[in-house]
Amino acid sequence: MFHPKSIAVVGASPRPLAPSNVHFFYPLLMYGYPGKLYPVHPSADKVHGLKAYRSILEIPEPVDYVVSAIPARQVPQLIRDCVTAKVKAVTVFTSGFSEIGTDEGARLEREIVGIARQGGVRLVGPNCLGLHCPKAGLSLDGGIPKSSGGVGFLAQSGGNARELVVSAAERAIFISKGVSFGNAADLNESDFLEYLTADVDTKIIAVYIEGAKEPTRFARALGEAARSKPVVVLKGGVTKAGVGVVASHTGALAGSRQVWETLCRQTGAIQVHHFDELIDTLAAFVYLKAPRGRRVGVIGVGGGASVLAADECENAGLEVPALPEQIRRQLLEYTPPVGVGLRNPLDLDTDGFMNPELAARTVRIMAQWEGIDLLILSILPGILLAHAHFKVLGKHVEAVAKVAAEMQKPLLVVLRTGGVAKSEEAAQAMQADCQKAGFAVFRSVDAAARAVVRLTAYHGRWG
C-alpha cells in the first residue's frame, strides 16, 4: 500500500489552488513520484500536462492507489468503480462524512466502508491526506528532501501530518512511512500502529491522535509498539475545548486526559504535550546516544543565562552537579580567573567562546568529566556573528564535531536567538552544519533538557 506503482487523483482541477493540486498533484510532481500518475476529470483532456480520464474505469492500465478529491456524495460511486478496477487502496481526502455530525454524513461514511470492504478495497480516511513514503516517491510536501529515515508516523490530522513532515525535515529527521488517517472509517489507528511496529524501516513511531476507534485494540497495539521501539504520543483534545473540536474534526471520541496519561504510562509510550515537544523528542531519539544517567554539564555564555539554564535543567528532571576542582584547574590553564564563571553551567566570556579551538578544548575537558552523563552546549549565534565573520560559525561546528566524534556522552547543541532576525539567519546556517555533523540541535536549553530526559527515561525503562 505504501509503494503504489500508479496513482489516480479523482477530482483533478486546472484551478491552481484547488485542494487536489495543493495536497496531491504538486507534492507528487515536485517530489518526483516515479510511478504513473492519472488525473481524473469530467471534461479536461489534460491536467498538469498529463492525459486526463473521465473515470477510473477508463484508465487502460492497473491503478494501485486512488485519491478521492470529489464531493462526498460522489464518493460511493467512485469506490464502486475502484472495486471494479481492482484498486488496492483509496485515500478519501474528501470531507463531509461522519465528522460533520449529520445523519447524511454518517450514512455516507458507512456506505463507502461497506462497498470497500465487500469489494476488497482498503480505505484511508475519509477527511485526511493519506500516505507518505519517501522511498516510494509519495510525499505530503513537495519541498522537503527526498531522504528516508527511521521515523514512522500516524497522524489523525492532515495538517499536523504535513507540519510534522516539514518540521522534522528541517531538523534533518526523516520519515520511513507515515499516514494521515482522518476519520479512520476503515483502516484505523490500530492498523497503522501495528503496521509500523512490524515495519523494519521504522525505528521510532510518532503518533498524533485525537481518539481511538477501537480503544481496547489500540491499547494493546500501543503496548506492543512501545515494547519494540520508542513511541512518542501527542494526544489532541485533552481539555473540554479540545475534546469539543475533536468531535467535529475527525468525529473521534476523545477520551479523558487521565485515560491517555494512564495508557501512556502503563504501556511505556512517551507522552508529549506540544507539537514542538514532539519534534524535539524525535530529535533526541534520532540523534543521541543513550545517556547513562541524568547528570548534565552545560557550557554557555552569560551568567544570567547560566542561572536560567540550571533552573531549566533541574525543572526538566536533570541533575546539574557542581564542577569539581580538577576540571576547574584544567579550564584555568587558558581562561581568565574572573569575568567567566568556572562552574556548572560553565559561563565562558565572549573572548574564549569566539575561538573555535578554545571552544573545542572546553568541550573536550567537560566531556572527560566523570561526574556527568551528557553535555549541553548553548550557543548564541547572534553574539558570534556580531563579533566575527560568518565563516567562524562553520569553524566552530567543525572544531566541536572533531571532539564530539571521540566523546562517549551525548552532546546537545542549543542555538538561542531570542527571535532576532539576524541571529536566526546565523542559527539556520549553524543548525544545518550541526545536523550534518550529527548533532541534535534545539532552540532552548529548556527544550533540550526536556527532550533528553525523555530519552533517558526510555532507556531507564527499556534498557
Next chain:
Amino acid sequence: MFHPKSIAVVGASPRPLAPSNVHFFYPLLMYGYPGKLYPVHPSADKVHGLKAYRSILEIPEPVDYVVSAIPARQVPQLIRDCVTAKVKAVTVFTSGFSEIGTDEGARLEREIVGIARQGGVRLVGPNCLGLHCPKAGLSLDGGIPKSSGGVGFLAQSGGNARELVVSAAERAIFISKGVSFGNAADLNESDFLEYLTADVDTKIIAVYIEGAKEPTRFARALGEAARSKPVVVLKGGVTKAGVGVVASHTGALAGSRQVWETLCRQTGAIQVHHFDELIDTLAAFVYLKAPRGRRVGVIGVGGGASVLAADECENAGLEVPALPEQIRRQLLEYTPPVGVGLRNPLDLDTDGFMNPELAARTVRIMAQWEGIDLLILSILPGILLAHAHFKVLGKHVEAVAKVAAEMQKPLLVVLRTGGVAKSEEAAQAMQADCQKAGFAVFRSVDAAARAVVRLTAYHGRWG
C-alpha cells in the same frame, strides 16, 4: 544618572574584542551617543580615533559617568579619582568582587563602596553592564533601533539585560530606562525599582532578579511598583542548581521558590518562568487593549492545529466558547460547508485563507461575536508563501489591520513556522508588518494564550 553629558571608559583597549569595546565603546559609538566620550588608557594617545587620557583626573572637562573596565585591584584608586573629579556615577563592569567567593573579593567590594559613599559617588555593580537609556544615547547594544518606549527594566545579569533589550527590540518593544546591576554593592534592586516606579516614562517594569540585597525593602518596593504599573518578574535561581549558580554569579542570596511565588502573588507582581515568557508578556502589555474577560475566539488553518490550539488556550486559562449558529451562518455566506471547520477555533481552508479580503471579512465577523473577549489569528506564513507571492503576506496584514482598527477587542497574531527556514523568513517579514500595524505578534498559540491571560488577570486585579 540616566542622562550623562559625558562618559569616560577606563580600561579602553585597542584590541577589537576587548570587553570594554564589545560592551561599551561599540554600543555607544554605533548608537551615536551624543555626549563627550573619553577613553582612559595607560599609554595610547588615541583609542577609536578619540583622544585618550592617562587617568580620569587628566580629563579637562567634567565627567558625569564612568565605566570601569580595569582589573578589580585597580578599582579602589579609580573610585578615589572619581570622587576627586566629582563624577556622579560609576558602572563597575569589572568582576572579581564578592561574586568570586573569596575574602579578597568581598573586601575589595566593601572598600569601593566605602570610598564611593564617603565621596558622594554612586556605584552600579560591580560585575554588570550598567545603564541603558535610548533617549540619552546610552545602549547595551549598538545594533537596535534608537527608539524609546515605555518598558523600564532592572536585570541583575548583564547578558540577560542585553538579551532583553535586543529581543524586545525585535518585537518592537522599546525601553524607557534600564539597568544591569550585578552584585548590587551600592545601588541595589530596590533603588532602581523605586526609581522606575516614579519614572513617568516607564509604563511597565520588567525585572530579572537573582536575589534581593535588602529583602524587606524590596518586598515593599515591589508592592508599591505593582500598585502603580504592571511589573513582570523573572526570578533566576528557583532550583537547587540555579541557586548554586546565583551564589557565584552575583553573590546574591537567592531565596526559595516559594518565597518568591508568595511575594509576587501578594504584591500583584506578574511572575514568569522563562525568558521568552518575559518578552511575550511585555508584548501583551505593550500592544493589547485589556480584554473584558477570558473568552477567546481563534481563527486558524488546519483541523489538528485547531484541536491543539483549543487545548493550549484552555490549559493557559482561557475559555473557548462554542461558535453560535448566527456567526456560523455569516461565515457560510462565503465559505464552503465542508473541508473547513466552522467552529471555534475556526479552521479555514487554504483557499479561504489565501484571500486577504476573505481573511479580513472573517476577522470582522468573529470580532463582532458578542460571546468572546479577544481574538487570536493564527497564521502559517509558510503555507501562504508556498501558494502565493511574498506580496500577499503584506496585503493580508493590511486588510486585517483595517478591521482591527475598528475592533473593540484585542487581536493577537500568531505566526507559526515550525522552525522551517523559509517560513521563518516569511514570518520575519510579516512580523515587522504586523508590528507596524500595531498587532501583538507571538510565535505559538500557547505563548499568545499564556501572555494574554496574564494581561487579563492583571486587569481583573487592578482594573
